[in-house]
Amino acid sequence: MSLKEQFAADLKDAMRQRDERRRGVLRLTLAALHNAEIEARGELDAAAVAGVLAREAKRRRESIEEFGKAGRQDLVDKEEAELAILSAYLPQPLSREEIVQAARQVIQETGASGPKDIGKVMPVLMRQLAGRADGREVNEVVRELLAGS
Numbered sequence: 001m002s003l004k005e006q007f008a009a010d011l012k013d014a015m016r017q018r019d020e021r022r023r024g025v026l027r028l029t030l031a032a033l034h035n036a037e038i039e040a041r042g043e044l045d046a047a048a049v050a051g052v053l054a055r056e057a058k059r060r061r062e063s064i065e066e067f068g069k070a071g072r073q074d075l076v077d078k079e080e081a082e083l084a085i086l087s088a089y090l091p092q093p094l095s096r097e098e099i100v101q102a103a104r105q106v107i108q109e110t111g112a113s114g115p116k117d118i119g120k121v122m123p124v125l126m127r128q129l130a131g132r133a134d135g136r137e138v139n140e141v142v143r144e145l146l147a148g149s
Contacts, residue, residue, distance in 0.1 A: 003049050003089065004033055021078075025085045029056055050091055051130045057086050058134075094133045096141070102128060103141050115146045 007030050014023040029052075036052045037044055044052070060083040067075040094102075103125055106112075110120045121142050129138060 003046070003053075004030070004044075007033070007089070021081055022085055025082045029053070029086065029089075032056055047127075047130050050132070053086065053090050054130070054132075057083060057090055060086065091132050094129060096137065099129065099133050099138055099141050100145070103138070103145055107142070107145060112146060115143065118142055118146060121146070 007026055011023060011026040011030065014026055032052050032055070033044065033049060036048065040048065060079045063079045064076050064083070067073075067079060103121070106121050106125045106128070110117070110124060112118075112121050118139075122139065125138060125142065126135060
């Protein structure tokens with residue numbers, strides 16, 4: 001069963017159980033997946049679905065941060081609950097060591113030799129790590145490795 005089919009089945013379950021929050025999160029996520037399919041003009045592969053899920057989770061993390069700054073604990077709690085629901089569907093995030101290992105491999109493959117070559121490394125690496133690593137952390141690792149080269 002694909003992840004999209006799993007979302008649809010879980011949405012039906014949430015509707016039967018009258019779980020409003022879970023139903024809302026699943027509907028919004030299915031809508032985001034549908035919009036991504038329209039944009040891609042076809043079915044999404046597993047990596048693209050993971051990317052959409054990661055983007056939805058990132059939106060909620062950013063909202064939690066901003067609502068926290070504004071002192072809106074009620075909205076922070078709501079976003080944290082939604083993030084917890086989405087987290088069940090996200091692939092296991094990579095550790096920093098795994099990111100370093102993947103970055104070293106891509107740096108070797110692309111022949112990058114210094115900080116000026118970050119543009120060669122990042123697109124390739126982000127395609128490999130899509131949905132499993134935060135872009136900021138990947139960027140930090142690549143910058144550290146290229147600065148030390």
